[in-house]
Amino acid sequence: MTDAAPRLTRAAMLRAGTSLPVPPVRIVHLGIGGFHRAHQAWFTARAAGGERWGIAAFTGRSAGVAESLEPQDGLYTLVERGAETDRFEVIGSIAEVHEASSPRFDELVAAPQTAVITLTVTEAGYHLDAAGALDLADPDIAHDVDAIRRGGASLRTPIARLTRALRLRHDNGAGPVAVVSCDNLPRNDRVVEDAVARFAAACEWDAAPWQVSFVATSVDRITPRTTPADTREVEQETGWHDEGVVVTEPFADWTLSGAFPAGRPRWESAGARFVADIEPYERRKLLVLNGGHLVLAFGGLLRGHATVADAMRDPACRDALDRFWEAAAVAVGAEIETADYRRALTERFENARIAHHLSQIAVDTATKLRLRIVPVLSAALADGRDPDAALDVLRDWAACLRSGLIEPGRAPEELRTDLIAGLEAGLAATVVTAVEPTLHPIALAEEST
The missing domain is CATH 1.10.1040.10 (N-(1-d-carboxylethyl)-l-norvaline Dehydrogenase; domain 2)
Known part of the structure; x- marks a missing residue:
């Protein structure tokens, strides 16, 4: 960080004359990385009324994103890199950012005000077997089933964290919620629904009455890895030192199919598409x-x-x-x-x-x-x-x-x-x-x- 460029934070932006208040958390996201910030968080920030839909984001494999964004109050610069010019935008839709193991995940999934849970954990993060179902013999899945049966808190896999949190939500009577997978799997809604049901059954829980709607999506936005040169460019062009820079293309597409029983942002106002048949x-x-x-x-x-x-x-x-x-x-x-x-x-x-x-x-x-x-x-x-x-x-x-x-x-x-x-x-x-x-x-x- 240089003396000439202050760290990007909400307080620093307010002092510079731009207000980006922390939005109330109504979305919980698991697997925050560059793609989530270029896609779902961007769509939410640009949606009509999006300021009422804050995201609490949790990391996947690495805590690095949390370490970069937490000191910045969740703010980051999105660089839309066209064929000739760049466009810079500070995105304020992420209200909180935590490591995957944080107990805040269970707390927020189980909170009545949470209406949507989104996932970007990559294809491998679902731990599927040869038939495309949750692999209960996978060592990490088996570890998590055993940990829950023993009452342990340390879980390794996204499906285990999601399932345990959904059960807590049900036990708390927090009402219905939508789970939205944004990973490149055919019929990702069915994959996640089946994985949750299988993991719950392995833990001797019945997921049927949990009031969860699983939404199918197709997502598209090319988002390469951020380089040190990208970070330097943002500092030079915006005057902010930003450890969370994301570079992406101008194009973005999001197609969704399914029910949101507790409400959702008006993503269609930002260009998302809602359809009856996702396939x-x-x-x-x-x-x-x-x-x-x-x-x-x-x-x-x-x-x-x-x-x-x-x-x-x-x-x-x-x-x-x-x-x-x-x-x-x-x-x-x-x-x-x-x-x-x-x-x-x-x-x-x-x-x-x-x-x-x-x-x-x-x-x-x-x-x-x-x-x-x-x-x-x-x-x-x-x-x-x-x-x-x-x-x-x-x-x-x-x-x-x-x-x-x-x-x-x-x-x-x-x-x-x-x-x-x-x-x-x-x-x-x-x-x-x-x-x-x-x-x-x-x-x-x-x-x-």
Whole structure:
């Protein structure tokens, strides 16, 4: 921190002539990171009447965000990085920020004034088994079930924290609440509802009467990691020293489907979309955008590129992306358009001022491939079309693993199980055969049935 630039706080802003009062907490968020601050917190800050909907945010894997934002009263600068210029905005919707283990989480979830609970814990944070259900054999889940049975307070997983807090809310008679997953999982509402029910049952609780509505969402806003250069730029341009800077693209999309029995912010006034059927929007986003990112990540890393924009300038990567998008459009189906969506994505991916690193995309890759690439492969095989556009993504993934360009993250057998989880035997065999020549040294290509 420099002497010339004061730390960003509500009191400092008031002294400078700008009032950002602390909003009353009515939303609890678990898993605060850059994406939550660029997306749900931003939508809430911009919603009509949003000043009445404060967020109490809790960290996920690391306490770092809490350590950065707590001294700033939850304030942070959002930088919208367009193709030519930047826009700076101080976001004031986060009223409190705490570490995940804070007892304040239970207290606020159980409070009658809390109407919405949102989650961004990543796909891996749900601890799902091969069938897509909560894995009760997972060591961290098993630890948390045992801790609750023994009356312990230290929990490791988001689902355990959420379930325990929802039970406390029920016991306190605090009324209905909506739980909104903002993670890239198909039908994330059903995933969370089932996970809560399974965890509760393992603890010998009945979650059926808990008055919880689970809301499905599709979320979209490219948010790369903040760099020291971004923090310096904010200080130079705004005059504030800010340890919580978030950089994102101008585009933002949020599609929701479900009931909010205790009320919600008017997110639609900030551009959110409420629909009766989430699945077409979800499918388009997962296969076209997220699948496209994987195409560029693996192919781009193999060709020596660092960012999405770098890969978009490589004709070979662009050709692979276009071929995959053609196949993905068929898999998405005709009930929702993809042509305009792809044109907009092309412009977004080409924004060289958004340094979306391929290494940031290429994590938890087996799970992502199963959800975002394998459905495109399956649709091509079912229709008798050429499957190579999707198979090439699997092959590039395998090549990246073998060459050390990405970290496996888990044991080979766990990667294999995750990659083919829930697939019928013929499709599983096709997937394993595609990666076998390159991945055999890490024993991924075993008998698939």
